[in-house]
Amino acid sequence: MAAEVDTALRFSLDLKSGVPYYKQVILQVEMAIVDGRLENGDQLPTVRSLAVALKINPNTVARAYNELEIRGIVNTQQGTGTFISNKKIELSEVEKERILAELTRPYLSNARAYGFSLEELIKHLQSMAG
Amino acid sequence: MAAEVDTALRFSLDLKSGVPYYKQVILQVEMAIVDGRLENGDQLPTVRSLAVALKINPNTVARAYNELEIRGIVNTQQGTGTFISNKKIELSEVEKERILAELTRPYLSNARAYGFSLEELIKHLQSMAG
DNA sequence: TATATTGTACTAATACTTTAATACAATAAG
C-alpha cells in the first residue's frame, strides 16, 4: 500500500502488486458497495479528486469508472459526477450461465485431476456453505 | 472454428475469437477432463502432434501444457509425454481434504460474490459433469 | 549404442495493455 485517499472510502493503491491501477479502483468500488460504504445513489469521488489523491492520471480513474458503467454498477454524467447506479442490476440468464460455467469449469477439472468425485465435491460444498 | 484435431479429443481453435491459442488449449483440456474424454493417467496429444494438427508453434502448445502442470492438472516428462495427473494414489486423506478445501473455497466465494446460490452451483456441477 | 520421440530454451517480431500529458466538452452554480 502506498497512496491513500483521505475520505470515508479510504481508497488506496498497492503500487507493487502488479495489478493495474484502474483494476484496483474497480475492485475497491465493488468492495465499498459490498460492505455498505457506498449505496445506491451515492456519488463516487470525482475523477480529478481521486486522481490527485491516488497520485495517478485522471484518465486512469476515468477508465475504472467507465468499466464500472459498462458493468452497470455506476452512472456517469459529465459536469455532474459518477454515482452508484440506482437501478438493480439483473444479469440475463445467458450471462449468468456463462459466468457460472467459467467459474465451474476450472474448479471441476482441477478437482477431477485430483481424483475427487462429483459426490465428494457436492458434499464438501454443502459443508462449507452450510 | 478453423483448425481441428483428428482425434477422439477433437481439439480445435477459434482463430477469430481473440482468445489466445494457448488459453484455448488449456480450456479444451479442462473441458475434456470435465466431460470424461480425458481421465487420470491419460496421455495428452504430444506437443508436436497437437501443434501440427492445430497449425501452431510447438511452443504455444508447450506453454498451455506448462500452465496446466503449474495448476497440477497434468504431469509432463521429457521424452515420455504429458499425462493427466493421477495424484489420488499419492495423497493422504488429510492432504486430500486440505486440497479440496483450497479448491472449493475460492470457487464458493467467487460464485457467492456473483450472487449464485448453493443450489445453483450444485445443479450446474451436475449438469457439467454429466 | 543409435535413433526416434518427447518436451525445453532462447530469441525476436508483433500486438495489446496500461498509463500519462495535454487539450477539449458538458453541466452546474453564481
Place this chain on the structure above:
DNA sequence: CTTATTGTATTAAAGTATTAGTACAATATA
C-alpha cells in the same frame, strides 16, 4: 452569461503478452 466543476478525447510512451523460428536436451526403444 461567466466561471468553476465534472467527465472525455487524442496521442504517445513504456511495458507486457502472445506467437513463431530455430536449435537444444532428455527419455524411450530397437
